[in-house]
Amino acid sequence: MPVEASKAPPTKRKPRKLKRLSRRDVLVLSLMVGIPTLVELLLVWGPTLLSIALSFTRWNGLDLSDLKPAGVENYQFIAQDYPPFWPAVGHNLLWLLFLGVIGTPLGLLLAVLLDQKIKGSRIYQSIFFAPVMLSMALIGIIWQLFYNRDSGLLNFLLGTAGTPQAIDWFGDSNVNIWAAMVAATWRHAGYVMILYLAGLKGVDGTLREAAALDGANARQTFFRVVFPAMRPVNIIIVVITIIESLRAFDVVWVINQGKNGLELLSALVIQNLVGEGQVIGVGSALAVILLVISLVPIVWYLVRTFRKENNA
Incomplete structure (x- = not known):
């Protein structure tokens, strides 16, 4: 029998020398790190x-x-x-509850429907995402046209435009907070929809197949398999919903500068820092x-x- 050749011992690789940065590299890195840091500090x-x-x-x-x-x-x-403080806290909590119970589930529903590969889903995604590209101040102006007491679309649909029975949606302190939250939800739902669409695309398809083999229907598959698998996205959306409710400002400021039933913490900050009587x-x-x-x-x-x- 042929004698096997003795295996040669593995050669040791020489450690790669770290390349020293040139002065130009140091300057570029310093500018790339230093300028954003300086802007952040300032x-x-x-x-x-x-x-x-x-x-x-x-x-x-x-x-x-x-x-x-x-x-x-x-x-x-x-x-x-300070009388407006506790009403503002209550309004921020109400804003959070409204976005959490209505706005976020609405965005999830839109994402689930558009994930079904229906015809024209790209167009629908663009339509529902369009409000996200608008500033909240502009959204407030748009909804002012919708809620206008004398010539607004909503009162026109209700048949009360131009009559004493017309509702002053932004002027009535009993309803203006609800009207403002609907306007904010219009934008929030589109943002949540995009995040959940990305989460749904990232769910492993084999999980759905395994659930189907076990006899689960579509509803059971979503709530017991798909939704728990999107836990990282769910956490991000919870945080975003909380922050959105706290920093709500633009819509109420455009309406009436956060007064007459629209007191929010962010509006109170600006009221005390800017203008007369600051x-x-x-x-x-x-x-x-x-x-x-x-x-x-x-x-x-x-x-x-x-x-x-x-x-x-």
Whole structure:
């Protein structure tokens, strides 16, 4: 029998030398990292830290000599003696509930329907996504035309346009918050639809096939297999819904600057920081309160994300 040739020992690969960066590379990298960092510091962290500092002061916003420390007086005033604050908190919670119960499920329903590969689904996606490309201020203007008391489309359809029975949808404090939330939902549903469409495309098709083999119908397959498989998308949408409800501002500001039943925390911040009778300390304290509330879902999302990566 032929004698097997002895195997040669594996050759050791020489470690690759790291290429030293040239001065040009260092300059380019410094600019690519430094400029965005500088912009972030100037436009985000700078104003944030300044707002936190000003929330503990009394100042009219004009004369620096009037800048005086106030401790936590601004926060005490907001909680105890500032009438619009608690209604604004209630309206933000109502906004969150409305988007969570109506806007987000509506976006999910649209995504499920358009995922069925129906004819013209691309056109429908573009139609439902179109409001997302518009600013909330423009959406407020569009819905003002729809809700107008004398010549609006809604009162025209109800047959009350130009009559004493016409509803002033944006002027009546009993209904304007609901009208504004419908306008916001028009945009929010399209955004959620696109996110869920992406999530549905990423679900492994074998999961549906396995559910069908087990005798599950379409409804059972979606709620017991597909929807749980989209857990990362679900978490993102929950966070987005919370943040959208907290930063709601443009629509109500276009309508009546956040007054007469449309008080929101974001509108109260601007009311106290801009215009006549501005109270910088109170406005800054409101901004800090809004920041702290907004950080809760963000921190929750980041903790879950990093914990998942560490366990992987």
